[in-house]
Amino acid sequence: MNEKIALLPLAALCIALSGCHGAKIPAPPVAKPAEPVEASLPAYILPNTEVREITSGPLGRTYQLFVSLPPSYEERVTHRFPVLFVTDASYAFPLVRNIGLMVGDRGKGLEEFVLIGLSYAKGETGQYSRRRDYTPTPNSEDTVSDMPGRPAVHGQAEVYRRFIADEVFPLVAESYRVDMNRKIFAGHSYGGLLGAHILLTEPTMFERYILSSPSLWFDDKVMLARERAYSAAHTDMRADVFLSIGAFETVNPSSGNKRYHRNKDMVRDLRTFEAQLRSRSYPSLRVEATVIDDEDHLTVYPAAITRGLMWALPAAGH
Template sequence: MTRTFLALWSALLLSAATALQAAPVTLDATEQWAMTSAEGREYRIMISLPEGDVPSTGYPVIYLLDGNAYFPAFHAAKRAQARLRGAVLIAIGYPSTTPLDFVRRAFDMSPPAPQNRNTPPQGGQDLFLDFIETRLMPKVSQQFKVNQDQRSLVGHSFGGMLGVYTLFTRPGLFQHIVAVSPSLWWQDKYLLAPERAFTRRTLAGQVDLTHNSLTILMAERDSVQMIQDANALQLRLQGLSQFGLRSGFIVEPGEDHASIPFRIPNRVLDELIGTRRF
């Protein structure tokens, strides 16, 4: 009898554990879209919904790259404090079970590469920005009353590199960009060429930077070269402050390249949603 009871009890516990394991965690105040680019690439769009009354000017919108990895932390930080809830957080991810889809992000966030260095495939940065500009942003504007003067982009590593590239090539797409440990070294510092072109256009009066800002956040334990390159970029961009561009450079103590995205969500959201800019 005792043996039968123990067997039944074990079976019940196993059944309960299996049921618990099968139930996915759902984040409150979120929704998810499945979208495709013009070329048929699939994206998983995770939205942290705004809470409270709609501002008269519309909701500020923050676009977050590598959403599979970083959306939960940013969503939790946004909901934890009332002053941060009145914004839309749009995280761009992939239909993948891994936090970082290295193959997809390597293509979406990089410039074209020579054939002998094109593994995994690279060169999709402009196609990815086209998807954001022509497909994702219009859908966000259809679903929410958006403040078109408060669009921000946050990216880490390759995502930070893409953020800097976006400022240089499409400065009107986002008003505020936060580049976290950007890979400025990639492809022999390929961003130097678009930076020079951006500077020439700005000096010629062809770019309006009145409302633009770029903040570079580095981890203390990023490589010395990465920190030096990022600091040098920010110093060069200071020369464009007379045209309205605001730039900042911050080193997070005690963090490394992998940990920094989880250290900064509250600070980033507080500054992007508020009136101050780092």
């Protein structure tokens, strides 16, 4: 049975009682009757949302899909909506959902869409799950695991991509009125790296890609090398790509502003990736890129996804 997506309830109040041993303690005064303990408060429910679980046979892991349906979903009973898949669902899903509703304004600002949040593997921390599932090679400088007893794992982006294509897509297509010829991918940081991997492996898996601050530095900039390898073997790339990054995601040794990166010039990496894609003159590829002022790696995503939604899902007549 599907669940509604809810914020975690407030933790119940715990009262710790301590005792004294050895000394004779005078009898305490008669206590007043205890006040009734307030029941746990109800969770806040996100309307028009549900959760589906999917266990991958090949991966041996269970993931949740967070689903948000547009306001007119029940009214437009024959309409098939574009479908947006977002990584890092615990953070991105409620954010993208609410931006989509506010900016979208029931189809006036954005075309309405079905939103699918790709969650982390059940029983794992977000950091552990995303490091493994979103990275393309096992070569990483992050060697410390945040799950005791389990070594850090990287490099399973390709098997995770096949999980989305072979197991998630059929479930979504069967369960919802979506147009599977209008699939959009959105990812930030390692999620953007995963998007770049999909783009360079099977570009037609999605029609549009919103890549925010992709971690192109990973494994000595392996994605830039893979783009060169793709261009050597292909004459076209059928995809629309929107690249964005915060202006602070570069190196500026002369500045004392801690929002700048210390040693990773992600702005330069993104501009290099953009330039490489544009230089191929693929007839079916459309690329847009922007550097967003006064934003860093941790603050840029709300602005980046807003711009990405307006690029990918403009309202009719815009």
